[in-house]
Amino acid sequence: MPRGYVALVLHAHLPYVRDTEDDFSLAEKWYHEAVTETYIPLINICQRLNRDRVPYRITISLSPPLVTMMADSLVQEHYRRYLERLRELAAREVWRTRNDPRFHLVARMYQDLFENTARTYQTYGGNLINAFRELQDSGKVELITCAATHGYLPLIGLQREVVRAQVEVAVNNHRRLFGRPPAGLWLPECAYNPGDDAILRDYGLKYFFLDAHGLLYATPRPRYSIFAPVYTPAGVAAFGRDLESSEQVWSAQEGYPGDFDYREFYRDIGYDLDFEYIKPYIHPSGLRLDTGLKYYRITGKSGYKEPYVPEWASFKAHTHAGNFLFNREQQINYLATYMDRPPLIICPYDAELFGHWWFEGPQWLESLFRQVAGLDPQPFSFITPSEYLERFPVNQPATPCMSSWGNNGYNEVWLEDSNHWIYRHLHHAAAEMIRLANQHPTAGGILLRALNQAARELLVAQSSDWAFIMKTGTMVEYAVSRTKKHLLNFWELTRGINKSDLDPAKVQALEEANNIFPDINYRIFASR
Structure with a gap:
């Protein structure tokens, strides 16, 4: 040995x-x-x-x-x-x-x-x-x-x-x-x-x-x-x-x-x-x-x-x-x-x-x-x-x-004056995503696509990289823009879902722009 x-x-x-x-x-x-x-x-x-x-x-x-x-x-x-x-x-x-x-x-x-x-x-x-x-x-x-x-x-x-x-x-x-x-x-x-x-x-x-x-x-x-x-x-x-x-x-x-x-x-x-x-x-x-x-x-x-x-x-x-x-x-x-x-x-x-x-x-x-x-x-x-x-x-x-x-050794890099504002928005969006996943146990067609894309947008907004960049002061404008962009995409999708008024062209545009995790299933956010 x-x-x-x-x-x-x-x-x-x-x-x-x-x-x-x-x-x-x-x-x-x-x-x-x-x-x-x-x-x-x-x-x-x-x-x-x-x-x-x-x-x-x-x-x-x-x-x-x-x-x-x-x-x-x-x-x-x-x-x-x-x-x-x-x-x-x-x-x-x-x-x-x-x-x-x-x-x-x-x-x-x-x-x-x-x-x-x-x-x-x-x-x-x-x-x-x-x-x-x-x-x-x-x-x-x-x-x-x-x-x-x-x-x-x-x-x-x-x-x-x-x-x-x-x-x-x-x-x-x-x-x-x-x-x-x-x-x-x-x-x-x-x-x-x-x-x-x-x-x-x-x-x-x-x-x-x-x-x-x-x-x-x-x-x-x-x-x-x-x-x-x-x-x-x-x-x-x-x-x-x-x-x-x-x-x-x-x-x-x-x-x-x-x-x-x-x-x-x-x-x-x-x-x-x-x-x-x-x-x-x-x-x-x-x-x-x-x-x-x-x-x-x-x-x-x-x-x-x-x-x-x-x-x-x-x-x-x-x-x-x-x-x-x-x-x-x-x-x-x-x-x-x-x-x-x-x-x-x-x-x-x-x-x-x-x-x-x-x-x-x-x-x-x-x-x-x-x-x-x-x-x-x-x-x-x-x-x-x-x-x-x-x-x-x-x-x-x-x-x-x-x-x-x-x-x-703890949380201060990702939670301080430059970046603390993001978490209330991430938590609010997550609560909505969980609610939608529970409300729609089975979805098909454009609703399914919109729910899956909403899950993608939320996940990308949650990246620790954006908070880290804000803290370090490099490309801050880009990090802020990415955080806001994905959250805005998320809320645009959820408004369409809640009003049953989804625009297939807009959903498709988001799918093509942010196509991370092609096999995602929005039900990952459902309560267990």
Whole structure:
């Protein structure tokens, strides 16, 4: 038996964005960047590890809005056009920098990256669901889900029907796309509200994740701290995030991503190069944007930046992977002296950290798996939560406390002066949706379509992303607009339903614009 285990968990999520009118949408660009810099590199890493028979394990949470966008033909086409522009820009950059050795090597690096990205995208016909399903079927990758639209459950769950709807849609959507139900669920923002575990259990979910204090302040206190799961009163396993390993990877100040040899995220040719040259690759309005081509390394804490050297950055990624390995080995050796079972280190991160925010993150991840596999004996084994529960089915019962992984550990990020106004509207709309679902146990025709669309509009309005954006102060107008837009759509539909005066053309327009969860059934909001 291994001396200890490490569970790497990546949470992949983006808000639902689908622009039917503009294939150069600023909001859709979030998705385009993440596919290029995070999701496809992650797929390629796992494929190489499978090819080389490296014994790795990783758990990936794919949120329902994200996988809905991956499976959408319009979003796929928009990404294809985005990637074509990127490939064209990279080719032009290779030519432009041909006489400047400081930047030419970096331009060639980007050209190779984008060409590899295009090959992977084309291999799966633009549908990355097929790629992730293939990885799932390899047995090395465990795919789990998240609440339907990443709703912040402790705040939107005033009515229990809302939490149930968020979970049921997520589980059904995951089963439809990946051919099997998820074993676990990533609570949005790791936000746990006691009692929600009973709903997870009702849908066959076996585990979820908490921030460390959610487990440390459980009742009774866990015997193994955060280094083994507990069973909630509903019998669902709660795994706690390890703080030490999180800080090493998350922190730009104290962690690996802040190393001066790594690529500087905030310096992009979209702002640096001549406007006429870069104009076809930024926004048609002329608004300068990140292109993804960044030629400088972090260098230091001042505004002065030196050219990026890929070889130096790759060496640092390999070195930092070795450091992470060493630290986990020492941590496990220490814990093992106090535990009568192998300690478990839970390392959960936002997937977008790897590649998008920390360009060398995918290299770090692959190097970590390869370095551990190359040691004999191995200092620890990688494991998924499902595998751990199979090996250790007996765990301490405890009730975790209400918590999140947001600033200060509770609700303040999603409930403060900038965003508190949304909840009275969400609760009011949810009450109406529940009433309609109970009033219409069976519906057909245009009524059925309107009820289903009302459910979609409410779910998207409940996304925690909008409140988060309002708090952080980035694209606030967009977040406010999306919240109001979906609530207004919801109330327009419900007025038509209540007056038996539905306009089929308007219902169809909303169905085409916001087509998330094509197989939704409004009865998810009915009282049980």
